[in-house]
Amino acid sequence: MHCRSPWLFLRCSFLLLLALLCGTPAGAQDYSFSVPQLRMQVQVQEDASAQIIYDITFANNPGARAIDVVDIGVPHADYDLANMSASLEGIPLTDIRRSQFVTPGVEVHLGDQAIPPGGDGRFHFEFTMPEMVYQDTTREDYASLQITPTWFGEEFVTGTTDLQIAVVTLPGIQPDEVLYQETPFDSKVEYAGGTAVLWRWTDAKATGPRLVGLSFPKRGLSRVVQISRFGLLVRRFAESPNARLLASVLSLFLLTLLYFRFTGGTGCVLFVPLFVAFLIMISASPAAHLLSFVPLVVLVLWNEWYLARRRRRYLPPVAQVEGGGVLRGLSPAEAAVLLEMPLKKVLLLVLFGLLRKGVLRELRSSPWELEVVEAFRTYGAGLPDRKAERLRAARDSGGVIHPYEHAFLDALER
Structure with missing residues (x-):
């Protein structure tokens, strides 16, 4: 099967991919609130886990839908x-479930404590996350922790947020x-026998990640x-939807x-x-996605080199009509062969000719x-020279039979 416009297929595929990756769930467009204050405290634990505590103030906008569910993203x-x-x-709020919209994340249902339009409330959430403290990649005797609220x-x-992140060693x-790591501390003090570090932004937007890190x-x-x-690298890649979308x-x-x-x-x-198989693979495995770039780039470069080298092997062709003398240009089928077009296209050009x-x-x-x-x-007429007979018939009709067309006519007659 010949694809007349592979680029059209590519554009349609990309539009479908973008629609799948960028689509937002419907039915929640009437939420509207501000987050005047967001506090995040992270306490490092001996077993490489971390206790994470949130204190978030919500102010629901007048006329908006009541805040009845709070989705909280978690590190993994x-x-x-x-x-x-x-x-x-x-x-206390006891209805905590896996989030339908945040991955990875949970949703806390407020029940009869839902924040009404024009109201506000202070939301408290705490939990322990395993596997949070990593070996530092720059110093053997150091550990590393990175997190985003x-x-x-x-x-x-709407509005801005007074955002504070504190990490206690x-x-x-x-x-x-x-x-x-990358973002300097705003303050660093002794606390509970260890050290507490603090980052603070008084006019932040609570609408995107804000990655901070420390080594100790x-x-x-x-x-x-x-x-x-x-x-x-794979971990950071997996945690960045925008990077994965562009890489896909x-x-x-x-x-x-x-x-x-x-x-x-x-x-x-x-x-x-x-x-489809490649799309499933890169969606399921961030590591395989990153590793796939090396063979893809190498194969693309090798294929372009091979195509350029193969084209250089041909000299400009010259063809002439039987009887000699007058030089003619190539027929469409002859040109298609020299351009190495698919054989079925060459066959169609011969038959249409x-x-x-x-x-x-x-x-x-x-x-x-x-x-x-x-x-x-x-064929079967007992003629001594079938090719000459065809050439004579062609002259009588004002046409010409190319040498390569006799084999096709022989096959069709049989």
């Missing part, structure tokens, strides 16, 4: 609902031993999570370019399952059936 999917607790203005959809949130860690000595830790530089578009473009350049624009039937010259006639279109016109039939 290995959380346990059993160690989570929540309250609103000190009143939860955020909310920008279509729901184990006892015995001195302030001058704690190092920041491993003293007091019974273990740390071991991870390589590549593993750390790029890798699918490279796959499509490689396939249709290699096949000459043919093979859509085989490409569809290949495209014979139809146009009146050598063949069409009996029916579906299925396509042709026959040789009577004046050009030579």
Whole structure:
């Protein structure tokens, strides 16, 4: 099967991919609130886990839908609902479920404590996350922790937020031993025998991630999570939806370019399952997605080099009519062969050329059936030179039979 426009197929595929990745759930467009204050406290634990405590103030806008559910994002999917607790203005909330919209994350149902339009409330949430303290990649005797507070959809949130993030180390860690990663601390003090570091933004937007990190000595830790530089890259890649979306578009473009350049624009039937299988693979495995770029780029470059080298092997062709003398340009079929177009396209050009010259006639279109016109039939007639007879018939009709067309006519007559 020849794909007349592989780029059209590619554009449609990308639009479908973007629609799937960027679609937002319907039915929640009437939420509208501000987050005047968001406090996040992270307490490092000996077993490489971390206790995370949120205190979030919500102010529901007048005329908006009541805030009846709060979605909280968590650092990774290995959380346990059993160690989570929540309250609103000190009143316990017990209905905590896996979030339908935030991945990974949970949703806390407020029940009869829902915040009405024009009202406000202080939401408290705490839980313990395992596997949070990693081996530092720059110093063997240091551990590392990176985290971002939860955020909310920008279509729901108005105003700015006083955002504070505090991380407390184990006892015995001195302030001058704690190092920041990328974003400097706003303050660093001794606290509960250890060190507390603080980041603060007084006019932040609670509508996106705000990644912070610190490195500190491993003293007091019974273990740390071991991870390589590549593993750390995979983790950050998996946690960034925008990066994964852009990488998916790029890798699918490279796959499509490689396939249709290699096949000459043919093979859509085989490409569809290949495209779907590749999309499933990169969606399921961030590591496989990153690793796929190396062979894709290498294969694309090799294929372009091979195509350029193959084209250089041909000299400009010259063809002439039997009898010599006058030079003629190439027929469409001859040009197609030299351009290395698919053989089925060459065959179609030959047959359409014979139809146009009146050598063949069409009996029916579906299925396509042709026959040789009577004046050009030579098979079984006992003629000593069938080719000469065809050439004579062509001259009588004002046409020409190319040398390569005799084999096609012989096959059709039989």
